[in-house]
Structure formats: structure tokens, C-alpha cells
Amino acid sequence: MKKTLLLAGAAALAMTVQASPGFAQEASEETELKQDVIVVSARKKDEGLLEAPVAVSAFSETAIEDLQLQSVDDIARFTPGLSFSKAFGRSTERPVIRGQSNVLAGVQFGVESGTAYFIDGVYYSGSIQNLDPNDLQRVEVIKGPQSALYGRNTYAGAINFITKGGAEEFEATAKARFGNNDTSEYAASIAGPLLPGLTGRLSFRDYEYGGEFRNAVTGELVGQEKTTSLAGVLDWSPASSFDSRLRVSYSEDRDGVLPLFLQSAEENNCMPGYRSLAYWAMSGSTNNNQYYCGVIKPGQVAVNSGVDADGVPNLIPGVPLNSTFPFMAGAYGLGDGTAFDGILRDLWVASSVSTYRFGDSGWELSLLGGYSKEHNKQGYDSDHSSVNFFLAGPTNEPFFANTTRKDVEDYSLELQLATPQDERLRGMVGVYLYDQILLEGDITFADPAGRAVDTGKRTVRNEAIFGLVEFDFTDRLTATLEGRYAEETKTDRTSTATPEVSYSKFTPRLTVDYNLTNGGTVYGVFAQGVKPGGINGAIGEAVGMPTYDQEESDNFELGIKTPLPNVGLGVWNLSLAGYFTDATNVQLTSAVAATSGAINSIATNQGAGEIKGLELDLQGAFNEIVSGGVTYAWTDAKFTEGCDADEWIMSSGGGNFTDPANQTGVDYTALFPGSGPASCNIAGRTFPLTSEHQASAFVRLDFREAGPFGSDFFVSSDLSYESSKFVQIHNAAETGDALLLGARFGFETDKWTLSAYGQNITDEDSITMATRWLQGPYFSAGFSPNIAPATASRGAPRAYFGSLRRGPQFGAELRVRF
Template structure:
């Protein structure tokens, strides 16, 4: 879409937008209704909570037709979410604190964690039933003191619906273009009045896909979810509430809607890592050069444009040789999840004294099957073997595996009465995860190979913590809260690439399963203490002013066999483990109502310093063999600062307007990137430890001042809702719209390639009564086509050999012999955005 059209539409919408952060129900007598949140693990209104939290309520979900975290984020300030890999590898970015490795490189996490009813949830959440949600709280800033593990940027808490007091039945059905269908329903009530309640529901969702794989003629990006849940709530007295929820979910998604922008499009940074210097290799006959080019550029600078007719994935059976016959490109295609999640929460007021015990428990088991042609092109290459021996073998970069994840968590808190001027809470937390991944092959089928065979991995995470807070009302208007958490996390890993390449850290009892006869290196333990201090003051006029100082951390991890190789190359270094990434900073916020509660304003400014930033580091082999080891290291520092504004207005009882704006300046203050050196040197390898380069090397690898990738510096969003009564029987006409605008995102730390900016406009109109509604809707009405996200990759189609390179002896850097980078030319794979879609939806409530 042309920028001028975006600007006009944005300007036209700015005067009637709504941000789903503030109350989204119609204004009642007395102004905008309050929302009760639990962002600080206590019930308080959104206006009174001295914390930056955005809320999407069940009313807003239904009103705007929101379906997943992707939609919720687009109606929240300070968070950017992009479906980079379909409904897997979630990467929420809060306040610009991002990492290109999160969810892509094993063990690297996002820094923003999910919770379901306050219970820690380690996984993807895009398929969660939106009709079962009471509200979603996006809590911004370091939350490690109260929420714990992996919340150094923020926390996202899904609060599900309680059982109703009366018997209620509700349902929703939707049909839209591209074979999109959904039917969801629930029944809720009391088995024993006011003592034992229940809520049960289910959902079936299907999306047929919009784009076509040019190699197979089949749709890509298709999705299907079947889910069901049961909530039981026991309240034997007014002092006890015990709530248990069981959720079952099965996702079945097809191949991803991904295209490859090849190396032929590269337009900057001339050098040896370019198509010009690639050709077929006689030593790798099954990696042919199907393309040739005179392009000497190593990289692409500018906005990556969508290529909907360039989805070319080797998935289905393809003709390889008329004599040899056919074989599948990948042994499994798409994404499949089978998951059971159980959460249980107990709130106990001890003898009605106000002393409260809160106990939370969670158990989750998830089977994930994932398969993709991860060169994302029509390349079909093997790096070893003969044509006959590879008949039943997947080609290079066919990424197919089966993951089994088991989680258990428990949290226990004791808190003092809330009606006292000094309040306190103390708690303990425990989390354990077992993770197994095994290879899916043609021979194994979806069941995958056994644990301990090549391509398998076994890992554990154990987190133990003690935490607490003290809150003091110094006066009726002034309060101070101090929170503190001390946590210790222990990780183990056994990784088998081949029988000759096995890494073991901890879990020595499992090592024999992987054919590992040696002694494990010991588990990786990371511990630390994180405080959070809040000072809040309420003026005589009711304006809340608050200031926060907090620290946070996201987990460290292992580099496995690659780390061992790097330590061997550089004796005395520590590359097997990488440390937790840490944040330290604060925010200043103001919240107030005006115009008889017809206007609500929240403003927040924030600043954070990030240390031990987790970056990819390429470690060259000093022996000159050409081998380069890619690992994760704590090679950078960064800072984020910005401003968030949320406005809610209810100028009339039947009109609600909200607007949100966030500005984030997130940039590196220190860091050295090996790929940056390759680009700036014209295609030379950095023949030094990139953590401590020479002065000349520093100038070429330095990323200081560069923007953190994957986050948008400017996000604007909102919605407007209006209704009009048509008769005295309660029949109403309603209309609403919502929009989101995100500035372009850089894809890598080099700040060269980027997505386009994106303006999305949606609208709904229909009629409703207290018991039913029917609406027609349109999504992405401007047919925005900018890519949501892209990833730096490689282009295999130019062959596995080199040609035209100068003699090695003639190449030098900084007065020393230098190695030429002979790696595969860089390219980019990107996800396609869904286009304009129209549909109809009906709902009933009794």
C-alpha cells in the first residue's frame, strides 16, 4: 500500500480510535467503568495500579472479533508481535527488548513470558480459545521480582473466565473468505448453588490458506485447531475459593507461508560472500549450482517487498530422476501440537482474618511435530552420499522433528491483610521442564526416531525462587512498595548430532541413552537477585503519579558441541555456557480521569539498560581450515527508552473512543558482530576473537548506535465503538472499527534490511439484542501487504563451491593474513501477511 494512503487513513482514524487497553465496555452513568486487574498479584483497578499494564477484556475480544495474541498485541501499547513462523516460535517484543535468536537458536528465550491464570506457561499460545478469556493483561517493564522466570521485558497474563452464577449457554459461529470457519460454545453454571460451579467449552477453527506453493500447487499457511476445556470452582465458604481448569488442544497447520528473497536481489556491501564467487563443487555432486550470477553484493539494504508468487517449498513428492523415481522433500510438513494444560489456583482467607494463602499449580504436556523445507526455496541439495544412497534420506536443511515437553510448576504465597497501612507477602516458586527432541525421517514417520539416536536432544530446566514484598502507606496519598526475588536456575543438556559429536552437561544418568561414555561437564546453574521498588502518590484531585526502579533477567544456556569446539580453538575461554541477559531501569507514570470520568489518560516514560546481551558470535578456526563455529555469547550492551500514551474517551453513553501511542528508542551501546565485519571488510573472516578485536577490527564489527532488531520504534493503535437503540425491545445497531500502525522493523543488528511499515484497518457492523448478535466484518481493509517479519538466511542454489577468488596469500587485514569468507550467499526468508478478508459472524447468549 502506498505510504500516502496510509498517512491519510491514519490521520482520518486518529480522531476516532480506540486502544484496547482501557475499559472497552460502554460508559455507564458516572463515566467510564473501571477494570479490575491483578498485574501486581492483588486485585486493584487499572486506574489505581501503579504499573504500566495494558488490558484487553472479553468485551473487547467479542466486540472487535479478536482471535489471538497477534490481535491482542495490535490493540496494546508497547508490544510488537509478528507471526514469523506461523503459529509457532512466539516472539513477543515489549518495549523494544528483542533478540533475533529467541525461539530460533535452542535455549534462547524472548524475555517476555506467558502466564495462564497466573501460572507460568512455557510455550506458544496463538491457538488459545479467545472465547474462554476474561481478559489479557500485558504488564510492561522488568517483572522478575514478582513474576520471575524470563520476564525481564514484561509478562503477558491470560485470565480465563470463572463459572457463572446462573446457567448460561453461549456460542459463536464465523465464516470468512479463504475457507475460514469457526464454531465455539460454552455452558456454565452451578452444580451446587454458590458452592460448586463449572464452565465447559470447546472450539473448532479452520483457515484454508491464501497463498499457493508454486512447486506443488497447494495452499500454504493453512491452520486448524480443535480444543476443549473444563473449569471447576469450589467455594465451600466465603473464605475459600479453589479453581481448577483442564484444557486440551490439537493444532494441525500446513506448510508455512514463507518465500525466499534470493541473493540475486542483494544490492549493497560488495564482497566475496556473494553469488559471483559461487559455483558447483566436484566434491559435493548432490549440491548442484542451478543458478549463476555476476552480482558481487553480499547483502540487501532497504525494505524487503512481499513476493506472494514466490513460495517455492520442497514438501510433496518431487521427481528427482526418471530412473530413481520420486521421494518426499521433507518427511513431515507443517506444525502439529497436541497439548494438555492443567492449572489450579487456591485462595484461602485464614479464618476470615485477612491473612491469605495463595497456591498456584500447573502441569503441561505438549507433543509438537514440526517440518519445513528450511532453505525456503526450490534448492534440493545433499552434502554427502550418492544419488542412490539418498533415496530415503531427507535433503540438507529439511528440518523435521518431534518435540515432547513436560512442565510442572508450583507457587505458594502468604500475604497479610490488605486493609492495614503496612502489608507484606512472602512466597516460593518451583518450575521443572523436561524437553526431548528427536528426528522425523522417512523411515520413522511422524513417530520419530528414538531418543539417543542422531539428531536427538534431551534437556531440563529447573527454577527455584523465594520472593516477597512489603508495601507501606506512608500517608493516605503516598505509598512505597519494595519487591525482591532470589532465584536459581539449573539447566542440563545432552545433545547428539552424530555418534562422534555428543555434548553432555548434567543428567549423567541419561548420558548412556545417547551413547555418551564420558563424564558430563556438570549442569549449568545461574542465580541472581532482582528488586523492584515503586513509589506512588495520589494528588487531592485523584491523579496517580508513580515511579518504578526494577531489574530483570532472562535465562542463560548452553552452546553444546559448538561451544566445546570454540573453547578448544581458544584455550582459556568460556564458550560452553552463555550468561543470563539482564535489564535495569525504571519508569515514571501518570494516570488520571477528567470530565466527570468521561476521559481517562495514562502516560508512561521508561528507560532500561541491557547488559550481557545475547548475540550470535562466529568463532573462526585459527588453523586456517575454513571452519567457523557459530555460538551464542554475551557480546553486547543496549539501552531502551521511550514513551507510552493511552487515552480513553466516552463522549456519549453509546460511544467509546480509545487511542494508544508508543515510541521506543532501543539501540546498542556496545557490541561486536562477526557478520558485520564480513560485510564491512568486503568478505573477510574476522581472524580474531570477536569479543576483543583489534582497533581496526573493532571499527568494522562495531554495532554501537544500531537499533535493536524486530521491534517497531513507533506503534499507534486504537478503535471506536458506537451503538444505537432501534426499538424498545432492546434491538441495537452497532458499528466499530480498530486499527494498528507499526513502523518498519530492522531484521538484523546491522540495520540494513527491514520490513515495511504496516497499517491495518478492520471494521464490523451488525445488530444485537441481549441474547444474540449478527455482524459482517472486514479485516485488513486497506489490503496491507508488507511482510510481518523476515530472517537472514542463505541461498543454496549457487552451489557448494567457489570460483574467481584471489590467491589466499594475497589477502590480508590489519597487516596479517586474512581468510576469505566462502560461506553460502546471504538471502532472506519472510512470511506473507494475510490480505483483505470479509466474513460474517453470529453469536448467541442465554
């Protein structure tokens, strides 16, 4: 009851006086409540937020502080059309724009979400959750295919982090933030002139979160996060014709055991059939359900990340204590089951952006370069449970321990030549080159460095030529044609049959926009998107699927950005976009049981789909005291055709899918009331990881000189909602809705800000993500008696593992500016 009243009150407040993530807090007659205060570079040039004919959500430095944006996860809460699934801690990221992603994104080599990260316009690969939020000047989330201008992996959109640069006058900042669960953050920066034409900035951050969930096996806390980072920027402008920025950063992440829990197959409650615990005699279970229907609830973390604390096995339903298997020891062991736990990442990132202007001609030549080097160790108990069995005899580690070392190097280079931008006809042409080298090793108890056995070298190479032509038909009507031709080659030396694949595609983008007399814009877009295919490696070869094809889409969008008429309620900006996407060869996931080690999945192309959506962003201020904003996104992402083998197994009572050409197989529905009809058809199903509804609201009240020492008093509150996401294409198991409430209040002057904050105040505990997984030790018929018929699917029963959401966070923060 208390939680309901809190939410109702917060919603009423937020919807009465909405605030804006992108609107400056100052609003007075002197500034005439100027609305278009955010300048974005979404189209690789500076434009006002209302002028850019593209769907973009922008967050200023002020908004990043007010909304407490610490990571991409926080940014997604206030970006209509962006959903973020934090499934494996601060790793394997899966940003989803407009319903387009893959549950293997960041997990399997070469599989990507279709949403790329950029730092100062330079492509960045890998996890970005450790980026220092205090070092950001602005964040832009650009929605829809951006292949023409931004390049690879922008099938669904791009997220550009614009960092702070040098300063013409000396300035410095310091920040200290403390909270519950042993949360602390110390940050500082210094900037100023170094030499004539040369300015610089140096920033430092130390962040730590102590964790709040406890592992039932070891009794220790899990989910800890720790980052130490240092970044330096040099801005050089020796003449009016040339300027350049060099940015170099180094960061160390030391994160603890991931807060993952297992929901046992014993809890499955739907789709009865042979692919269930009941048909493994040693399970002691009579549950013949193959799947779970409904919202997966948060559970207890119980993983073998260390020695069992009390010496008493933590039993899993469906895995009796006396379980023994041919050639194997008991299912429960009390020792450490993982040679490495958590995340260790050492990361160097460097980028350079230079522009040369040819006198007064208006022609410009730009060179963008990027480099990153990452050493990464990640480990977790990949059956996500207290099962901890070893093969009889010597072994380096037990089954189901996913402990790996990765060394990744990325290089990118982009050259652009632009014509004068004040001409009626203007253009730009460019070339792009990207290389990635990945070396991976298996971490074991015998080899904790993970270097004795190199599991394979993998590479990605992307080469492209791109450009645009823009023409003003009138002073208000403009058309822009962009295009990119790219070739991408991936190699995987672990794959013997298909060690290399190449894909190519030309992706055009046509934009027509009309400038309104009030400073707004109406625009229409047609764009094609492509997500390259790749290699499934030895795992895919074993099941006859060594590769997967590229996914392609046609996209149509109409939008309007406009100031709303001032009718005595202050001034407000409205951005409204509607879109339609037709996707083919959609990349999804199929689970595969390896003969040893961790469980794996492969990428597959499964059918086609259509996505319809609507995005709204309203922001502004009632007066100089009250400002705010509200966002909403509706995403309807459905398959129009497709056939999935697991869908047949689930719906047929556990029968094998034997004839893909005719989409048929063995049908046992007559034996299992409540099953069927048997079908592999997924048409009409919602895309996984996609929320149909997203909404947020934000309000801030500023009271000038109402605090001590002549300071201003402020109070702000935010509320965000995201509807439940389905785990798989079967559209049965889901994450549950999430409603998050935050608040902040304090005092500030030009020199300092002292505030108190709260995040997830009402303790929303819906899980952030879940994955359907094989339940050990029943991962192979060869290790456990299976009494299902030979024509049935005799693979392992399936459970689910999920990631826990961080609970209420409260604390205080002090910022000082010199």
C-alpha cells in the first residue's frame, strides 16, 4: 500500500509539471525562454536540436547531472525507443533501439546489437558502462539506421558520447559522492591553456559499489563494481584553418561475482512434453512441463564462486543430493567451481579528430582516428547454480565454468572531404577502415592467466566509402541523399570448415525536410540498414550451421520538431516521430549443448519481421521556477514469417524437428494434454528484448537564493516505466514491468552544489534480463538416463537464469567548481 501511494504521488507530480533532460534550467524574460538550446552533431555537423531532421535524444551536461545518468542503463530510461538489457554485469552490452537486437550480442564473437557507440564521433567497440559521466559534455542517441554517416553496427542507431575538451581559462572541478551498499565516487578535473593555441584537460575518477546481494553458497556479497580511470585531452588550434583534438584514456575495472540466479526447470509450468525433467529418472521429478510461462521472479544467487561456507550442499529442485552419473562424481561438490569470477578489464582508448579548412573557400578536410586495447578476464558459473561436478580423475576445472581471457585491439581511420556548407548544393565524401583483432584463452585452475591454451584468433575488417549530397530546393525545403558501400570480412581460426566470411552492401538514406517558420522542422526519411553476418565457429559446425547471413531492413520515418504555441503555460518543445521497419533474415539465437565445458549458443537467421513505432519527447518550462519533460515510445515489433526448431519442440510435446523444408517433425501432442498445436511458425510473435511501452517524466523546481550563503535551492524527481520484455521468440517467459522512481534535492551556487539523492526509491525488483538455459547436470543423454522415446528431443531440460536489479540507492554528493 505504501509503495502504491508513493508511485501514485510521484506520477501525479511528474505529469503535472514535466521536466526536460535537454532544456537549460535558466528560463527568464531576459533569455526569452529560448528553446533550442542544445546543439547536436547527429548528422556529423552542428545543428540545433529542433533543426536536425533526424530522431535524436540529447542530454546536456546539466541533464546528465540532474537525471543522475551514470551509464547507458540510465540513459535508456529517458530515451524513447532505447532499451538496455544489463544481463552480464558491466559486460556483453545489448542496447536495443526500436526493437532491433540479438540476445547473443556481446556474447558471441561477431554478433552485435545493431546499435553502435561513438566517443567524439569515433567508433568504439565493447562495453562502455565504465565511461566517466563527469567527463561528458553531451550524449546523443540517434535512432534509425545510420550506416551512411556513422558506419558499421549502426543498423538500428548510434549513441555518441561527446566529451569535454580544453578551456581557454583555468578551471577545475571536484566531486565526492557517497551512498548505501558501500557506494563511493571521487572525481576531479583540471583544464586550461598550455601554450598559445593549445589547451588541455585532465580528469580522474574512482568509483566503487560494494554489492547488496549475497551468494547462498559462499555467504559472500556479489555484484561489486570498481573502476579507476584517467583521461587527458589536448585541443590544438595553431591557426584559424586548423584544429585538432587528441583524447587518451585508461581505465581499470575490478568487478565481483555477477549477480545471476537460476530458476530451476522444476518450476516450468507450461508446454508439457518429453523435453522436461520428468523424463530424466535421476531427477526425481514428475514435472513434465518444458517451458515457463509468465514473469520470472528474482531468485537467490547460489553459484560455485568459492568454497561452500557451511559445508552443506545448496539443493536445486530436480537435482537430488544423491545424484550420481556414469563416469562422473556426484552432482554437488563443495569446492570452488570457477577459476576466475567477475570482470577484470584494463582498457586504453585513444581518439583523434582533426579538421583543415582550405582558406576562405569553405572546403574542409577531416581525419578521424581511433585505437583501443583491452585486456579482459571474465568468469562465471555458467550453469548459474550450486551444481559443481567434476569428471572422475584429474581435471583443470569442472563442467559449466565459463572463464575466459580476451585481448582485443581495435583500429579505425576515417577521412572526409566536405564542400562549402553555405552553398545551395553541397556534399561530402569519405573513406573508412576498421580492424579488430581478438585473441581468446581459457582460464583454468592450472592456468589462471588463460594463456596456455589459445582458443583462437578472430578478426573483423570493415572497409567503406561513403558520402552525401544536399540540395536546397527553396529556403525551407531541402533534400539529402546519403550512401555507404561497405565490405566486412570476419575470420575465425577455430572454425575449420568456414574460417572466413565476407559480406558487402550499399545502404542509402534519403531525407526530405521542411523548415517551419517557428524554427521547427518537418521531415521524412527512407533508409536501408544492414547488420553483417558472421561465423558460428566449431560449435556451429558441429550442428551444421557454420555461418549466419546478414540481416537487412527498409525503414520509413516521418517526424516533426516544433516549439509549441505559448498559451500561458510556458514554452515547450515537441519532437514526434513515427516509423515503419521491414526486416529480413532476422538474426536470432539457438542454444547448443557442447560436448564439454560451458553451454553455448549460435546465431541463426529466422524469418522476417515488421516494426511499427511512435516516439514522443516533450520538454520545456512553465516559468523560471518549474521546468520538466515527458517521453513516450510505443514499439510494435512482430515476426511476419519464420520457422524455429525449438518452437516445434515446445509445441509438439517434445518431438524432434526433422523436416525443415516442409516445417514438420515428430508430433507427440496427443500424449500431452495442453500441448500443441505442433508448429514451428513464429509469425505474430514479438521480437525478444523489446518493450512495447516506455515512458518517463522529470520535474525540477528552482528557488533562487532560497538557501544558505545565498545559494539556490532545487528539488527534482523522475519516474520511468518500461513494459515487460519477452526472453525468447516463444513469447511466454518475460522479465516483468519496471517502474523506477528517483529524486534529488540540494543547494547550489556557481561554485558548489550539495545534494542528496535517491534512485529506485520504491525498490522495483523486476529482473533486468533472463535467458533460457540448459539445466545441469542433465545436459546430455550420455550422462543421464533419458526415458523419452528415441524420436523425441532428448536434449537437456531447460531452466532460466536472470540478472538481479539493483535495489534502492540513497546518498549525498558534493561538487565544487573553481
